[in-house]
Amino acid sequence: MPLDLASPQRAALTDRIAPQWRAPLAYLAVAWLALFAVFAKAWSEMALQWWDSSTYNHILLVPLILAWLVWQRAPELAKLTPRPWWPGLVGFAGALFIWLLGDISGLATATHLGAVLALQAITVALIGPRVAWALLFPLCYAIFLVPIGEELVPALQMITADITIALTEASGIPARIDGVFIDTPAGLFEVAEACSGVKFLIAMIALGTLVAHVCFDSWLRRIAFMAVAIILPIIANGVRAWGTIYIAQSQGISFAAGFDHIFYGWIFFALVMGALLAMGWKFFDRSVEDPFIDGSAIANSDAFNWVEQFVTARRTVVAGALAVALIAFAWATAARSLEAELPAQANLADVPGWTRVDTAQSYPWHPRASGADRRLSASYTDADGRVVEVVLALYAAQNDGREAGGFGDGALPPDTEWRWLSATQSGDGVQGDRLQALGLHQRVAETWYRRGDWVGGSKIMLKLNTMRDKLFLQSRPTAMLILSTEQRAGEDAAQTIADFRSSTAGLGEWIDRAANVD
Helix, strand or coil: CCCCCCCCCCCHHHHCCCHHHHHHHHHHHHHHHHHHHHCHHHHHHHHHHHHHCHHHHHHHHHHHHHHHHHHHHHHHHCCCCCCCECCHHHHHHHHHHHHHHHHHHCCHHHHHHHHHHHHHHHHHHHHHHHHHHHCHHHHHHHHHHCCCCHHHHHHHHHHHHHHHHHHHHHCCCCCEEECCEEEECCEEEECCHHHCCHHHHHHHHHHHHHHHHHHCCCHHHHHHHHHHHHHHHHHHHHHHHHHHHHHHHHHCHHHHHHHHHHHCCHHHHHHHHHHHHHHHHCCCCCCCCCCCCCHHHHHHCHHHCCHHHHECCHHHHHHHHHHHHHHHHHHHHHHHCCCCCCCCCCCCCCECCEEEECCCCCCCCCCECCCCCEEEEEEEECCCCCEEEEEEEEECCCECCECCCCCCCECCCCCCCEEEEEEEECCCCCEEEEEEECCCEEEEEEEEEEECCEEECCHHHHHHHHHHHHHCCCCCCEEEEEEEEECCCCCCHHHHHHHHHHHCCCHHHHHHHHHCCC
């Protein structure tokens, strides 16, 4: 039998790809795989949050949504020719800089954001501005891969509590609110972190953004729909919390808690989602047959001519991306290796007008500083019998698992009976936290941080100062100071702490003396 010397046939899948897209897609696939590999830690952390945290379960659908959005544009994309574009490397460098800031400061949100932005930026660099414009919405929608939103919990707790107490009183139930606790004849209810509604809010924002893009052409209608998508879950969550209290008045707390546990899952989200779509349905002004983009119009547009003069070879883009990545990783490695020298001896300094006493608590309270290299604690009392408890934690470095203000660390110890009740403000304007245990024991706590010459209570400012030092490869120790006092009848606990602070004659310098840091 004669041999068939004809050239081998391409696979059917390859034939379905437009010829001008085959090489760019191959380069893009390799680039993405490389980025997934080098940022494996960030992606594994994100994937774990998507799977384990109910707040971010909806993100599991985002990759499928992105694939669907690109697939819908595929026929029009085939009319375009991807061109490698070196200015895209500027965005790639910016993405890696954000990742670097997060990596050296322990700010997980920044590392996750940088990993996602790197994928977006390298895509733009390899396909060029014209195709990137055609894929603008899918590229931007990829931001929803970043698990973010937990920062909204305290504010949403207070909003939910305000809505709940208003509805409770309007329904004729006598109630008294104290922070996030609502006292009713049936018992004491807490608007806990899990009841803040944050998971439904961020899921509804992701859903609302998709629906606004797919179902509307009018920007005015899109904006109005997004406003409803944000407001509706907040109000609905307050109604849900009120419903739990209302049911408890007649059926008891156990029944209400069981009902709420079942109802507060995806059933509640499905009802709110249905309500949102029902309200927007009759205002949809985009036909399902309308293409998302016009490939021919984008291909023939002169608007991209100027920016396309910066096209270059694909190998140049890949080489540039590799060089940027090597610089970022070398910088991160050097910054992570920094560690300040802590003194062998450290002792809390004296405070004029205050005397050291043994610590006595009406209910156990032990703030957490799990990654600290040194931990000091003491209690001080003044002539009026007021008592302030002091906890000072010292850190030689700020890394994962050993950072001031890390997850679970601070004045509110996790897995205990202590709960956040409300914010406080002393006479000098300093904010603190009011904590409560078992509905009976209250205390006020202020948390301060010291790094270099800066002292303050903001975790964000601590992160920024840490970023600054590590960017310039400076090693400095970090201190976390917690000042707390029990709430007693007739005493302003926040003012007691303020008076203690003023007696130190400079809190930052007092921390330095206590830590024996020059």
